[in-house]
Amino acid sequence: MSNVVAPWVSHRPRATRTPTNPLDKSTVVSILPCRIEEWKRTLQPGRFILEAGSYEKPTVLVVGTSSWYKDIDPDQPLLEIPVSSIQIADSIIRDYCNGLLACDMSGSMPGLFFIPGEHNIVSIQRDHKNLLNKARDKQKNWYQALIKLGDALWARSNGNPLVISEDMKLAAHELQLKEKSWMKDNIYISEMINCPACGTMRNSNFPICHNCKVVVDKTAFEKLGLKYAV
Numbered sequence: 246m247s248n249v250v251a252p253w254v255s256h257r258p259r260a261t262r263t264p265t266n267p268l269d270k271s272t273v274v275s276i277l278p279c280r281i282e283e284w285k286r287t288l289q290p291g292r293f294i295l296e297a298g299s300y301e302k303p304t305v306l307v308v309g310t311s312s313w314y315k316d317i318d319p320d321q322p323l324l325e326i327p328v329s330s331i332q333i334a335d336s337i338i339r340d341y342c343n344g345l346l347a348c349d350m351s352g353s354m355p356g357l358f359f360i361p362g363e364h365n366i367v368s369i370q371r372d373h374k375n376l377l378n379k380a381r382d383k384q385k386n387w388y389q390a391l392i393k394l395g396d397a398l399w400a401r402s403n404g405n406p407l408v409i410s411e412d413m414k415l416a417a418h419e420l421q422l423k424e425k426s427w428m429k430d431n432i433y434i435s436e437m438i439n440c441p442a443c444g445t446m447r448n449s450n451f452p453i454c455h456n457c458k459v460v461v462d463k464t465a466f467e468k469l470g471l472k473y474a475v
């Protein structure tokens with residue numbers, strides 16, 4: 246959208262913000278244990294911050310109408326286009342979720358939703374328990390999908406810690422899966438080195454190369470009590 250101009254960088258007659266409807270409010274609710282910061286540069290107001298929340302203690306952000314400015318004529322002030330609070334709330338959630346691993350925006354996603362109108366934690370816990378429960382279920386599904394993905398990538402990469410994303414670690418932490426091998430602190434000690442036989446990167450903690458199946462570390466191999474395959 247090339248004709249979208251931020252009014253504060255324009256040298257043109259300035260568009261004054263028209264008064265917005267004070268009743269146009271929506272409430273974004275988060276039970277995601279991460280802080281969210283969305284900055285939409287063409288909108289005013291355009292900066293939205295939601296602190297980390299939880300099912301027991303959700304965080305809320307009440308948003309109102311924002312505006313963007315359209316360039317219609319070089320000699321005219323920019324045209325103000327209002328965006329309703331519902332669209333703002335929806336786009337805060339969509340933009341945050343956009344591109345997240347294992348998030349499908351329906352059954353498997355971070356615990357974020359919005360309610361039209363102005364609400365606080367108490368009224369949400371009292372009147373919208375069903376929405377909170379739904380968000381908790383969806384977030385749990387998302388965590389589980391992330392864990393599955395983490396397990397698959399971990400296995401496929403022969404234990405390379407780089408394949409485990411921050412979201413996966415968060416999911417394992419939230420589901421209290423401390424026994425996950427990729428959640429152990431020492432996974433960072435494992436080093437990826439070149440296999441002397443075939444040259445692919447292999448995890449130095451394991452005696453066999455996952456690519457060419459050569460026993461690279463004979464001592465470690467025998468220590469495990471394993472037998473050579475015939």
Ligand SMILES: [Zn+2]
Nearest residue numbers: 440443454457
């Ligand atoms: Zn090899």
